[in-house]
Amino acid sequence: MKKLCFLFAFLLVLSSCSSDDNTVAPVEGEDVQVKSRLVVSATATDVTVGEVVEFTAKDKSGAVVEEAKFVVNSSSISAKHAFDKAGQYAVSAIHKDFAGSNEVVINVGKATLELRLSHKEVTEGETVTFQVFNGEEELSSGVKIYEVGSEKALEQMTYVAKTSGLVSFVAKGEGFIDSNQVSLTVLEDKIPYQDTLVLSGDAFEIDAVSFDFDVKEVNGENVGTVKKTTDGAYANQYTLIIRNKANDKAGRSFIFVDIWVINPTIKVNSDGEVTDYGKRVLPTNDNTIVRSVYSSIKGYEVSDTFNKLHESELKIRKFEVKELDAKARADGETELMFNYESLDGAFKLEFKYNGEMYVKDYKS
Missing domain, CATH: 2.60.40.10 (Immunoglobulins)
Incomplete structure (x- = not known):
């Protein structure tokens, strides 16, 4: 019985060995073709954005493979390529007759x-x-x-x-x-301003120019009202008042331009309370902010506050008054220019003035 079992096991092993011998082996003398890999090179590996890099693909003999295509991040690029963003890019080549290629890493820095x-x-x-x-x-x-x-x-x-x-x-x-x-x-343009008042293409003569200084009474005296800008600075308000002469286009009326004048002499405590209203400061190119434009001239009406202001330009060449702090009205001279266009383009103001004016206190 033991002999029979041993014989059966021997035949089983022999059968297994015979099965392994059935694997296909190359026929002696047959030429087996194995695809080689392309070799990719670059003219530079450290470049900046926009700098051109030229890539070349060669076979194992060193011959250039002109038909090879270059790839980076699954996207094709030309043999001469400029990267438009900084980063690190791995470039390889593909060709139907070759088994891929090496990768060339290009480091692209910001230019x-x-x-x-x-x-x-x-x-x-x-x-x-x-x-x-x-x-x-x-x-x-x-x-x-x-x-x-x-x-x-x-x-x-x-x-x-x-x-x-x-x-x-x-x-x-x-x-x-x-x-x-x-x-x-x-x-600075040294040519003196010539008096000009043009509203939406129609010319008017200027009748008078003045400024209101916005005040309130504190302890029996007029002091400038205090405004706070979006930048946290403190200012007073002046209103440029332009009065036109009547003509066949419109009657005599007014244009008002509110401007804030930064006043560094104003003192405010930590609670936001004004402790010193400071001295009055005259408008200049560097300290003024246009806040609103209003025209009551019939046919040329506009009312635009600071959040609607579109295109405005204020230039002050001269603003001279005497005894501004001592009088409710102070006579003086000014040379200034103000241009404005509303957002919808329906109202345009071109204003230049060189002459007498006055400043007076105005309790709003």
Whole structure:
């Protein structure tokens, strides 16, 4: 019985070995083709955004495979490629006759923009043009120009110099390091203002110009009412009053322009209470904020407050009065310009004045 069991086990092992021998073996003399891999190289592996890299694919003999396609992140790229964003990119090659390729890692860093200005010095009212470069390439899109200190980009690649002084600019773009700063010197336009009052294209003569100084009575004296700006500064309010002469277009009436004048002499405690109303400060180009525009001239009505103001420009060349703190009315002279256009474009104001005016207290 034991012999029979041993014989059965022996035959079982023999059968198993015979099964393994049935595997297919290469026929002697047959030529088996195994696909080789492409070898990818690049002209540079450390570049900046916008810099061109040229890729080459070769076979194992060193011959260039012209038909090879280059791939990065499953997307095809050309043999000469410029990366538009900073990062690390693995580039490989594919071809139907080859079993893939090695990967070449390209490190792309942010490029620094270069900002150029058409003029370094202009007169008020003149226009300058900007150019932005990435290396030798001039960029026409994807970049914005900012006035230094402002978070709002210019609408175009040009700038109209409105106020005399020094102004600086910088170019910014996604994937780039901010450009160098360029500075522009704006010279004051010395040509005196000629009296002008144009409402929506119609000309009027100016009858009178004055300013109201908004006051309230404190301890028997008139003091300037205190306003707080969105920046946390304290100011007084003046109202520019323009009176037109009647003509065949409209009768005699008024235009009112409220402006806030920053007053650093005002003192306020931690509870927001005014402890010192300070001295009266005259309007200048640097301390005024336009708050509202109102016209009661029939056919040229407008009432726009600060949150509706669209395009406004106030320039004060001269504002001189005598004994402003000592009188309820102080005579003086001014040279100023104010332009305004409503959001819907229905009302436009062009105003220039060079002559006598007066300032008087006004209790609102």
